[in-house]
Amino acid sequence: MAINETQRPDIDRIPVSLTVNGRTVTDNVPPELTLLDFLRDWLGLKGAKRSCDLQVCGACTVLVNGRAVSSCTFLAFEARNAEVTTIEGLAQNGELHPLQQSFIDNAAFQCGFCTPGMILAAKSLLDQNHHPNEEEIRAYMKGNICRCTGYKKIVEAIVAAANGD
Amino acid sequence: MLRPFKLHEPTSVDDAVSLLGRFGEEAKVYCGGTELLLAMKEGLLRYNHLVNIKTIPGLDEVGYDQGSGMLSIGATVTHTALEHSPQIQSHFPMIAEAEGNVANVRVRNVGTIGGNLCFSEPHSDPGAFLLLFDTQVEIQGPGGQRTIPLAELTLGPFETCLEDDEVLTRILVPQFPQGMTGAYLKFGYHARPTLGVGVSVRVEPTTSDGEHIERAVVTEVRVAVGSAGPKAVRVAEAEQLLMGKTVAELLPGSNGGESSNMNEASRLAGRAADAMDDIHGSGEYKEHMIGVFLKRAFAKAVNTRQPTVQSPLS
Numbered sequence: 138m139a140i141n142e143t144q145r146p147d148i149d150r151i152p153v154s155l156t157v158n159g160r161t162v163t164d165n166v167p168p169e170l171t172l173l174d175f176l177r178d179w180l181g182l183k184g185a186k187r188s189c190d191l192q193v194c195g196a197c198t199v200l201v202n203g204r205a206v207s208s209c210t211f212l213a214f215e216a217r218n219a220e221v222t223t224i225e226g227l228a229q230n231g232e233l234h235p236l237q238q239s240f241i242d243n244a245a246f247q248c249g250f251c252t253p254g255m256i257l258a259a260k261s262l263l264d265q266n267h268h269p270n271e272e273e274i275r276a277y278m279k280g281n282i283c284r285c286t287g288y289k290k291i292v293e294a295i296v297a298a299a300n301g302d
Numbered sequence: 303m304l305r306p307f308k309l310h311e312p313t314s315v316d317d318a319v320s321l322l323g324r325f326g327e328e329a330k331v332y333c334g335g336t337e338l339l340l341a342m343k344e345g346l347l348r349y350n351h352l353v354n355i356k357t358i359p360g361l362d363e364v365g366y367d368q369g370s371g372m373l374s375i376g377a378t379v380t381h382t383a384l385e386h387s388p389q390i391q392s393h394f395p396m397i398a399e400a401e402g403n404v405a406n407v408r409v410r411n412v413g414t415i416g417g418n419l420c421f422s423e424p425h426s427d428p429g430a431f432l433l434l435f436d437t438q439v440e441i442q443g444p445g446g447q448r449t450i451p452l453a454e455l456t457l458g459p460f461e462t463c464l465e466d467d468e469v470l471t472r473i474l475v476p477q478f479p480q481g482m483t484g485a486y487l488k489f490g491y492h493a494r495p496t497l498g499v500g501v502s503v504r505v506e507p508t509t510s511d512g513e514h515i516e517r518a519v520v521t522e523v524r525v526a527v528g529s530a531g532p533k534a535v536r537v538a539e540a541e542q543l544l545m546g547k548t549v550a551e552l553l554p555g556s557n558g559g560e561s562s563n564m565n566e567a568s569r570l571a572g573r574a575a576d577a578m579d580d581i582h583g584s585g586e587y588k589e590h591m592i593g594v595f596l597k598r599a600f601a602k603a604v605n606t607r608q609p610t611v612q613s614p615l616s
Contacts, residue, residue: 149308168309168352191340192409204382207408210339214309258407280406 153217157182158226166213172206173197175213176223184224184253195281198254199223205261224253227260236260236298245294247285255281259295268299304343307350311357315442315469318353323444323467325351331469332356333378333417336409355469356414366393371477373397377416377470382407384415393477400431400486405494416470422456422533424578425494429456430528431486433536434502435475443468456533481508482522485602487595488529496582497575497592498534500526501599505549515604516550525567525596530588531576540567540574540596549604553597564600568593 150165157180166175176182176199185208188196192207199208200222201215227234236256239245246252255278262269262277269277274295275288283291309332312318322329329351332338341347355361361376366389373394375384384390385402404410404418404427418428419439429452437452444467452473455462464470478484484502488495505518523544528534543563544552552564572589579585 149306151309167306169304169306171304190343192336192406195406195408198408204411205408206412210336210343211412212335212339261407277407280408 151214151217153214155216155219155221157221158223168212168214170213171209172199172201172211172213172216172221173208176208176221182223182225186250186253188250193280193282194251195254195258196251198257198281200257200261203261203264205258222257224256227256234260235301236263236295239294239298239302240291243290243294243297245286245290246283251281251283255283255291259298263295263299269295271296304339305345305348307352309352309354311354313358315355315358315361315471318355318358318469319442319444319467321351321353322469326466329353329466331420333420334380334412334414335417336405336413337417337421337423361416361471364389373475373477375415375473375475377472378414379416380412380414381405381410381418385410394475396431396484396486397475400427403427403488415473419452419455419473420462420464420470422458422460422462424459424532425529426534427486427488427495427498427528430498430526430534431500432473432475433526433528433534434484434486434500434524435478437476438474439470440472440474441468442471447471449474453536458532478502479504479522481506483603483606484524485599485606487599487602489591489595490529490582494582495529497530497577497588497595498528499571499592499595499599500524501596501603503544503600503603505604516548516553518549518604520544520547520549520552525571527571527575527592527596530585530592531578535574537571537574540571543567543570544600553601553604564597565593568596571596
């Protein structure tokens with residue numbers, strides 16, 4: 138017999154404590170709640186987007202302890218005790234993150250739907266590899282899909298951000 | 303949308319086995335979830351209980367025994383951890399490179415080797431390239447532990463020989479024999495490869511400069527094909543055709559020639575893959591391309607000092 142959410146005892150929920158963009162969040166989550174739904178519906182952080190829902194497109198990319206994950210297929214309870222970073226957490230004191238500024242300066246987006254995931258994926262790359270070459274950028278970013286710009290501007294924006302331009 | 307389920311987090315394999323035994327078909331091992339959760343979201347699989355084995359201490363460890371040359375990989379080790387493991391990079395560079403090409407970085411950060419093998423998605427790269435190593439898997443159940451060849455684990459698409467109350471705990475990968483080098487090539491335009499071909503080969507005499515390699519004789523060779531059919535397989539008939547031949551006999555292409563043995567091995571490898579029609583191409587196309595990639599993988603394997611893989615065309 139299937140478990141019904143309305144008859145589910147509270148004991149089935151999982152206590153979690155994590156930081157989201159530096160802020161401590163403590164809650165009890167059902168095990169099937171995805172990180173994407175937790176961020177968007179519970180915390181109101183709409184930056185991560187649902188698109189393919191299959192871990193292919195990268196629109197829902199967020200960072201968990203600095204590593205890029207597809208939040209659409211990552212269970213919220215798995216982020217317990219972790220540091221989660223979303224696009225909303227990059228700007229500091231009203232100042233855009235260098236990657237955000239670089240995407241603007243290099244016209245690296247059109248509709249912008251893929252941009253939060255692109256920037257977070259790029260951040261996880263640059264945090265591991267401060268000066269990747271173009272081949273390394275393309276290999277790392279191949280799992281993030283953009284249907285507008287054709288990637289050239291995106292790669293240029295990442296190179297520029299890495300070079301501090 | 304994921305249907306509600308109850309999560310269990312055992313702290314030992316014994317506890318996991320007993321939970322799986324208690325809930326039977328209503329339960330499944332959760333070991334990364336990159337494939338299982340997709341199938342559950344789509345309603346293709348329904349479980350009321352998931353047993354998270356990632357919380358079991360020790361299953362996330364990689365160990366290499368220099369003396370025996372045996373690599374031991376815990377079931378919950380992620381693809382990213384394999385790609386970056388210093389032991390795998392130095393002793394199994396082919397595995398490190400191939401793992402770095404699995405799916406995309408987000409899947410590699412979360413997906414595990416045990417989950418990948420147990421889900422038995424036919425387009426699994428590890429399921430193919432690990433066959434080049436005579437890989438064994440350790441399985442624990444209520445009656446104790448058993449070790450079986452990886453080739454016997456997978457029965458077909460999404461189907462393994464595991465019982466409902468068994469857990470795959472470790473993957474054991476023996477080092478190549480001295481002098482053997484390998485290459486794993488995959489081909490495809492999407493995250494899932496259309497086909498994967500692995501060849502490992504030992505030739506004698508070995509040369510350090512590679513200049514006289516064409517006179518060397520194949521003394522041991524392994525051929526594995528995957529992603530195109532229901533499961534990855536070793537192709538013994540193709541291996542037999544390559545044994546005892548010189549590199550020049552098998553790769554006469556630089557002189558404009560054709561090798562009947564290589565052509566026949568390619569044909570048999572394509573046939574053995576049991577290629578299926580799908581969105582990646584027709585079975586006939588894949589069968590042909592496996593032959594093409596067998597020649598390339600063989601050439602790459604004999605011409606390399608270090609085992610290598612080639613990135614997919616994506």
